[in-house]
Amino acid sequence: xxxxILYVCVTCRGNEAGAPDEPAAVRPGARLLAAVEQRLAAEGxxxxxxxPANCLSNCPRGCSAAVSASGKWTYVIGDLDPDxxxxxxxxFARLHRAHEHGVPEWRDRxxxxxKHTIARVPPVKPAAPPQEQS
Amino acid sequence: xxxxxxxxxxxxxxxxxxxxxxxxxxxxxxxxAIEARLQGDGHGRLAVTAVxxxxxxxxxxxxxxxxxNKWTYLIGDLDPDxxxxxxVAAARSxxxxxxxxxxWRERPPxxxKGVIARVPPVAGGVSAxxxxxLT
Numbered sequence: 001x002x003x004x005i006l007y008v009c010v011t012c013r014g015n016e017a018g019a020p021d022e023p024a025a026v027r028p029g030a031r032l033l034a035a036v037e038q039r040l041a042a043e044g045x046x047x048x049x050x051x052p053a054n055c056l057s058n059c060p061r062g063c064s065a066a067v068s069a070s071g072k073w074t075y076v077i078g079d080l081d082p083d084x085x086x087x088x089x090x091x092f093a094r095l096h097r098a099h100e101h102g103v104p105e106w107r108d109r110x111x112x113x114x115k116h117t118i119a120r121v122p123p124v125k126p127a128a129p130p131q132e133q134s
Numbered sequence: 135x136x137x138x139x140x141x142x143x144x145x146x147x148x149x150x151x152x153x154x155x156x157x158x159x160x161x162x163x164x165x166x167a168i169e170a171r172l173q174g175d176g177h178g179r180l181a182v183t184a185v186x187x188x189x190x191x192x193x194x195x196x197x198x199x200x201x202x203n204k205w206t207y208l209i210g211d212l213d214p215d216x217x218x219x220x221x222v223a224a225a226r227s228x229x230x231x232x233x234x235x236x237x238w239r240e241r242p243p244x245x246x247k248g249v250i251a252r253v254p255p256v257a258g259g260v261s262a263x264x265x266x267x268l269t
Contacts, residue, residue, distance in 0.1 A: 007254060057207075057252040068256045074206065075189075076251045118251050119208045120189040121198045122141060 004069045004097040006089070007053040008033040012062035014082065028082050032063045035086035048093050058118055065089050072102025076118040088112045137179040138201040138229035140168060140221070145187040146194035164195055164214040164221075171222045179229045180222075190250055199225055204234030208250040220244045 012029030013022075024030060033052050040050060058064040061078035063085075068074040075096065080089065088110035095104035102123075106114065144161035165184045172180055190196040193210030200206045207228065212221060220242035227236040234255070238246070 005256060051254070053254055055252075057249050064251070066251075066253045068253060070256050074253050074256070076208070076253060078251075117189050119196075119198070120187075121200060121206050121208065121253070122183070122185055124139065124200050124202055124206075124256075 001047060001097070002070045002072075004048045004067065004093055006036070006048055006050050006093045007056065007066040007068070008036055008050065008089070009054075009056040009058070009062065009064040010052040011055045012059070012064050014063045014080070028063050032065070032080055032082035032086065032089075035082050036065075036089055039086045039090045043090065047097050048090075061116075061118060064118070067093050067096045067102070069096065069102055071123050072096070072099075073123060074102070074121045075113075076120070077113055077116055078118040079116040080112070085112055136181045138199060138204070138225060139181045139183055140225045141183050141185045141188065141198040141200060142168065143186075143188040143190070143194075143196045144184045146191070146196055148194045160214040161195055164197075164212075164218070167214065167218045168222060168225075171218055180225055193248070193250060196250065197221065199228045199234070201229065201234060203255045204228070204231070205255060206253045207234065208252065209245055209248045210250045211248040212244055217242075217244045 008029065010029045010033050011027065014028030037050055040048060056064040056066060056076065058076060058078050063080040063082060064076065064078050065080060066074060066076045091110050092113045095108055096102045142161055142165045144159065146159060146161050147157040148160050150156040150158060165182055168182050188196050188198055190210050195212040195214050196210040197212060198206055198208045223242050224245040227240045228234055
């Protein structure tokens with residue numbers, strides 16, 4: 001099975017009023033990455049590659065993450081709180097990995113993901129992407 | 135050989151102003167307008183594909199620019215009646231770029247203002263940290 005890639009935007013400032021010269025390491029995005037990394041290490045990360053991203057351009061609705069895999073739809077998720085949503089991000093990545101087209105059943109998705117999906121994009125060379133639910 | 139795809143959301147609803155029941159779905163027409171603009175250009179490099187929902191919804195019209203080994207860009211707030219040329223220009227610049235990151239000065243205004251998100255390329259050798267280029 002192709003690797004599922006979980007991007008976490010490490011430059012996101014989220015909703016916190018951080019100082020403009022705040023060190024990169026303490027930015028909310030960096031903290032989200034660390035929280036997701038911990039969660040994957042604790043629960044098992046088989047088949048999921050965690051990749052820090054240098055700006056997903058979802059700045060007004062940070063923190064941000066994206067889940068991709070070759071041949072599958074890509075999902076961008078926003079409004080992530082580093083202290084609360086690492087588990088939701090990892091859970092969604094696993095669901096994405098388990099679904100043939102990367103479109104997990106709506107009812108299985110974490111609530112935050114249902115409400116804060118920023119966008120989704122078909123695979124670059126679409127085979128037969130399901131179109132009945134977004 | 136297609137080097138970039140313009141995905142156009144055909145589910146986007148554009149409010150016509152009189153409340154929830156009053157909307158149109160201009161995405162389908164936008165697909166056709168873009169196809170017409172690309173006709174006879176000898177441009178095999180760009181493909182246009184209608185998509186049933188890019189899940190943005192609140193920023194009609196929305197498109198995505200994708201290509202192998204390129205960052206994917208989602209762009210919204212596009213006016214299908216006046217910005218087809220800008221969309222095509224943006225897509226051409228995108229197709230011509232190495233990695234999908236188009237220099238700021240080459241981006242039409244609607245591209246500069248309307249970026250919703252971008253995602254690194256999936257292919258092996260993923261580069262999630264570009265050394266140049268704005269977002």
